[in-house]
Amino acid sequence: MNKLYLVIPCYNEEEVLPETTKRLKEKMGTLMKKKKIAKDSKVIFVNDGSKDRTWELITQYHQTDSLFGGINLSRNRGHQNALLAGLMTVYEDCDMVISMDADLQDDINVIDQFVEAYEQGHDVVYGVRSSRKTDTFFKKNTALMFYRFMKLMGVDIVYNHADYRLMSKRAIAALSEFKEVNLFLRGLVPLVGYSHTTVEYERSERFAGESKYPLKKMLNFAFDGITSFSVKPIRLITIAGFIVFVISILMLLYSLIRHIMGDTIVGWTSVMTSVWLLGGFQILSIGIVGEYVGKIYLESKERPRFIIESYLK
Ligand code: UDP
Ligand code: MG
8 A cells, every 4th residue: 555645834834733633634544444545654744944833733743643743944944945845854755745735725635536646657646726716816817927927938837736746756756856946846846757647626715824925925936936947038138139239230231321321410320320239239248148147057956867767677
């Protein structure tokens, strides 16, 4: 039977933990009874430097029930880093890991389908929201814009998938080869490859406490997502520079012709020529320097160059 670990990042979640542990205990119990998962499967909470009683509660749950475990981070590092810390700490002890949020907004009843997909041989199962009914107008539209923009910038992410997903041990092992510090897991996991599938679910509202993702963190998250995956913005500057440069040459010819024809005010030709030529040359140069910076940037991530799917010997 397969051993399942749930990894749950928690930041100031004292209000939701009592209910979350209750629901998860029930769910894990049923799964064990149905012989879907091994008896020594676990729920691991990652305390992301909470300022409230979160870690105290986690310690208590761990003492009274062996189902629960905890990882305490030295300080607040943000959701993505907390999640990664959890995945990297536990994956060698189990067969598969499901990551989810502490507020259980993601329907835990689809865990069954996650595990079935794993049994069918999928290494990554993405939880995908079937609707955004419970979201505010603002969140729905900003999220939509985010996905569109990411696609435009050439980042391959799964539409309407947050970080509710199952990953097999070998998928996480592959993920551990990605050495970057700017973490954007939703963009990285698809790069791992391997067989994957999606499972749809309804996302409900937070049952207690408030969102730990204020607008500022959301914007940071989106900005990191784009800049840590794509050098397209640099490419855009190069293209703009090239276009301006071409225009500048046309302008040069145009002003020379006007000059020769003699119907210009004194000084016009030289001003026009230098403004366009210098402007075009500058943007193009910035773009070219940017292209090299982009290369250095991508190299400095030291991402794995390949991940082997199978090896017959
Ligand atoms: N979280 C975290 N560190 C942070 C912010 C959030 O570990 O700095 C956790 C939080 O405890 C929760 C998950 O990330 O388990 C998602 O946060 P939240 O539910 O507030 O986000 P929302 O659902 O509003 O997008
Ligand atoms: Mg939430």
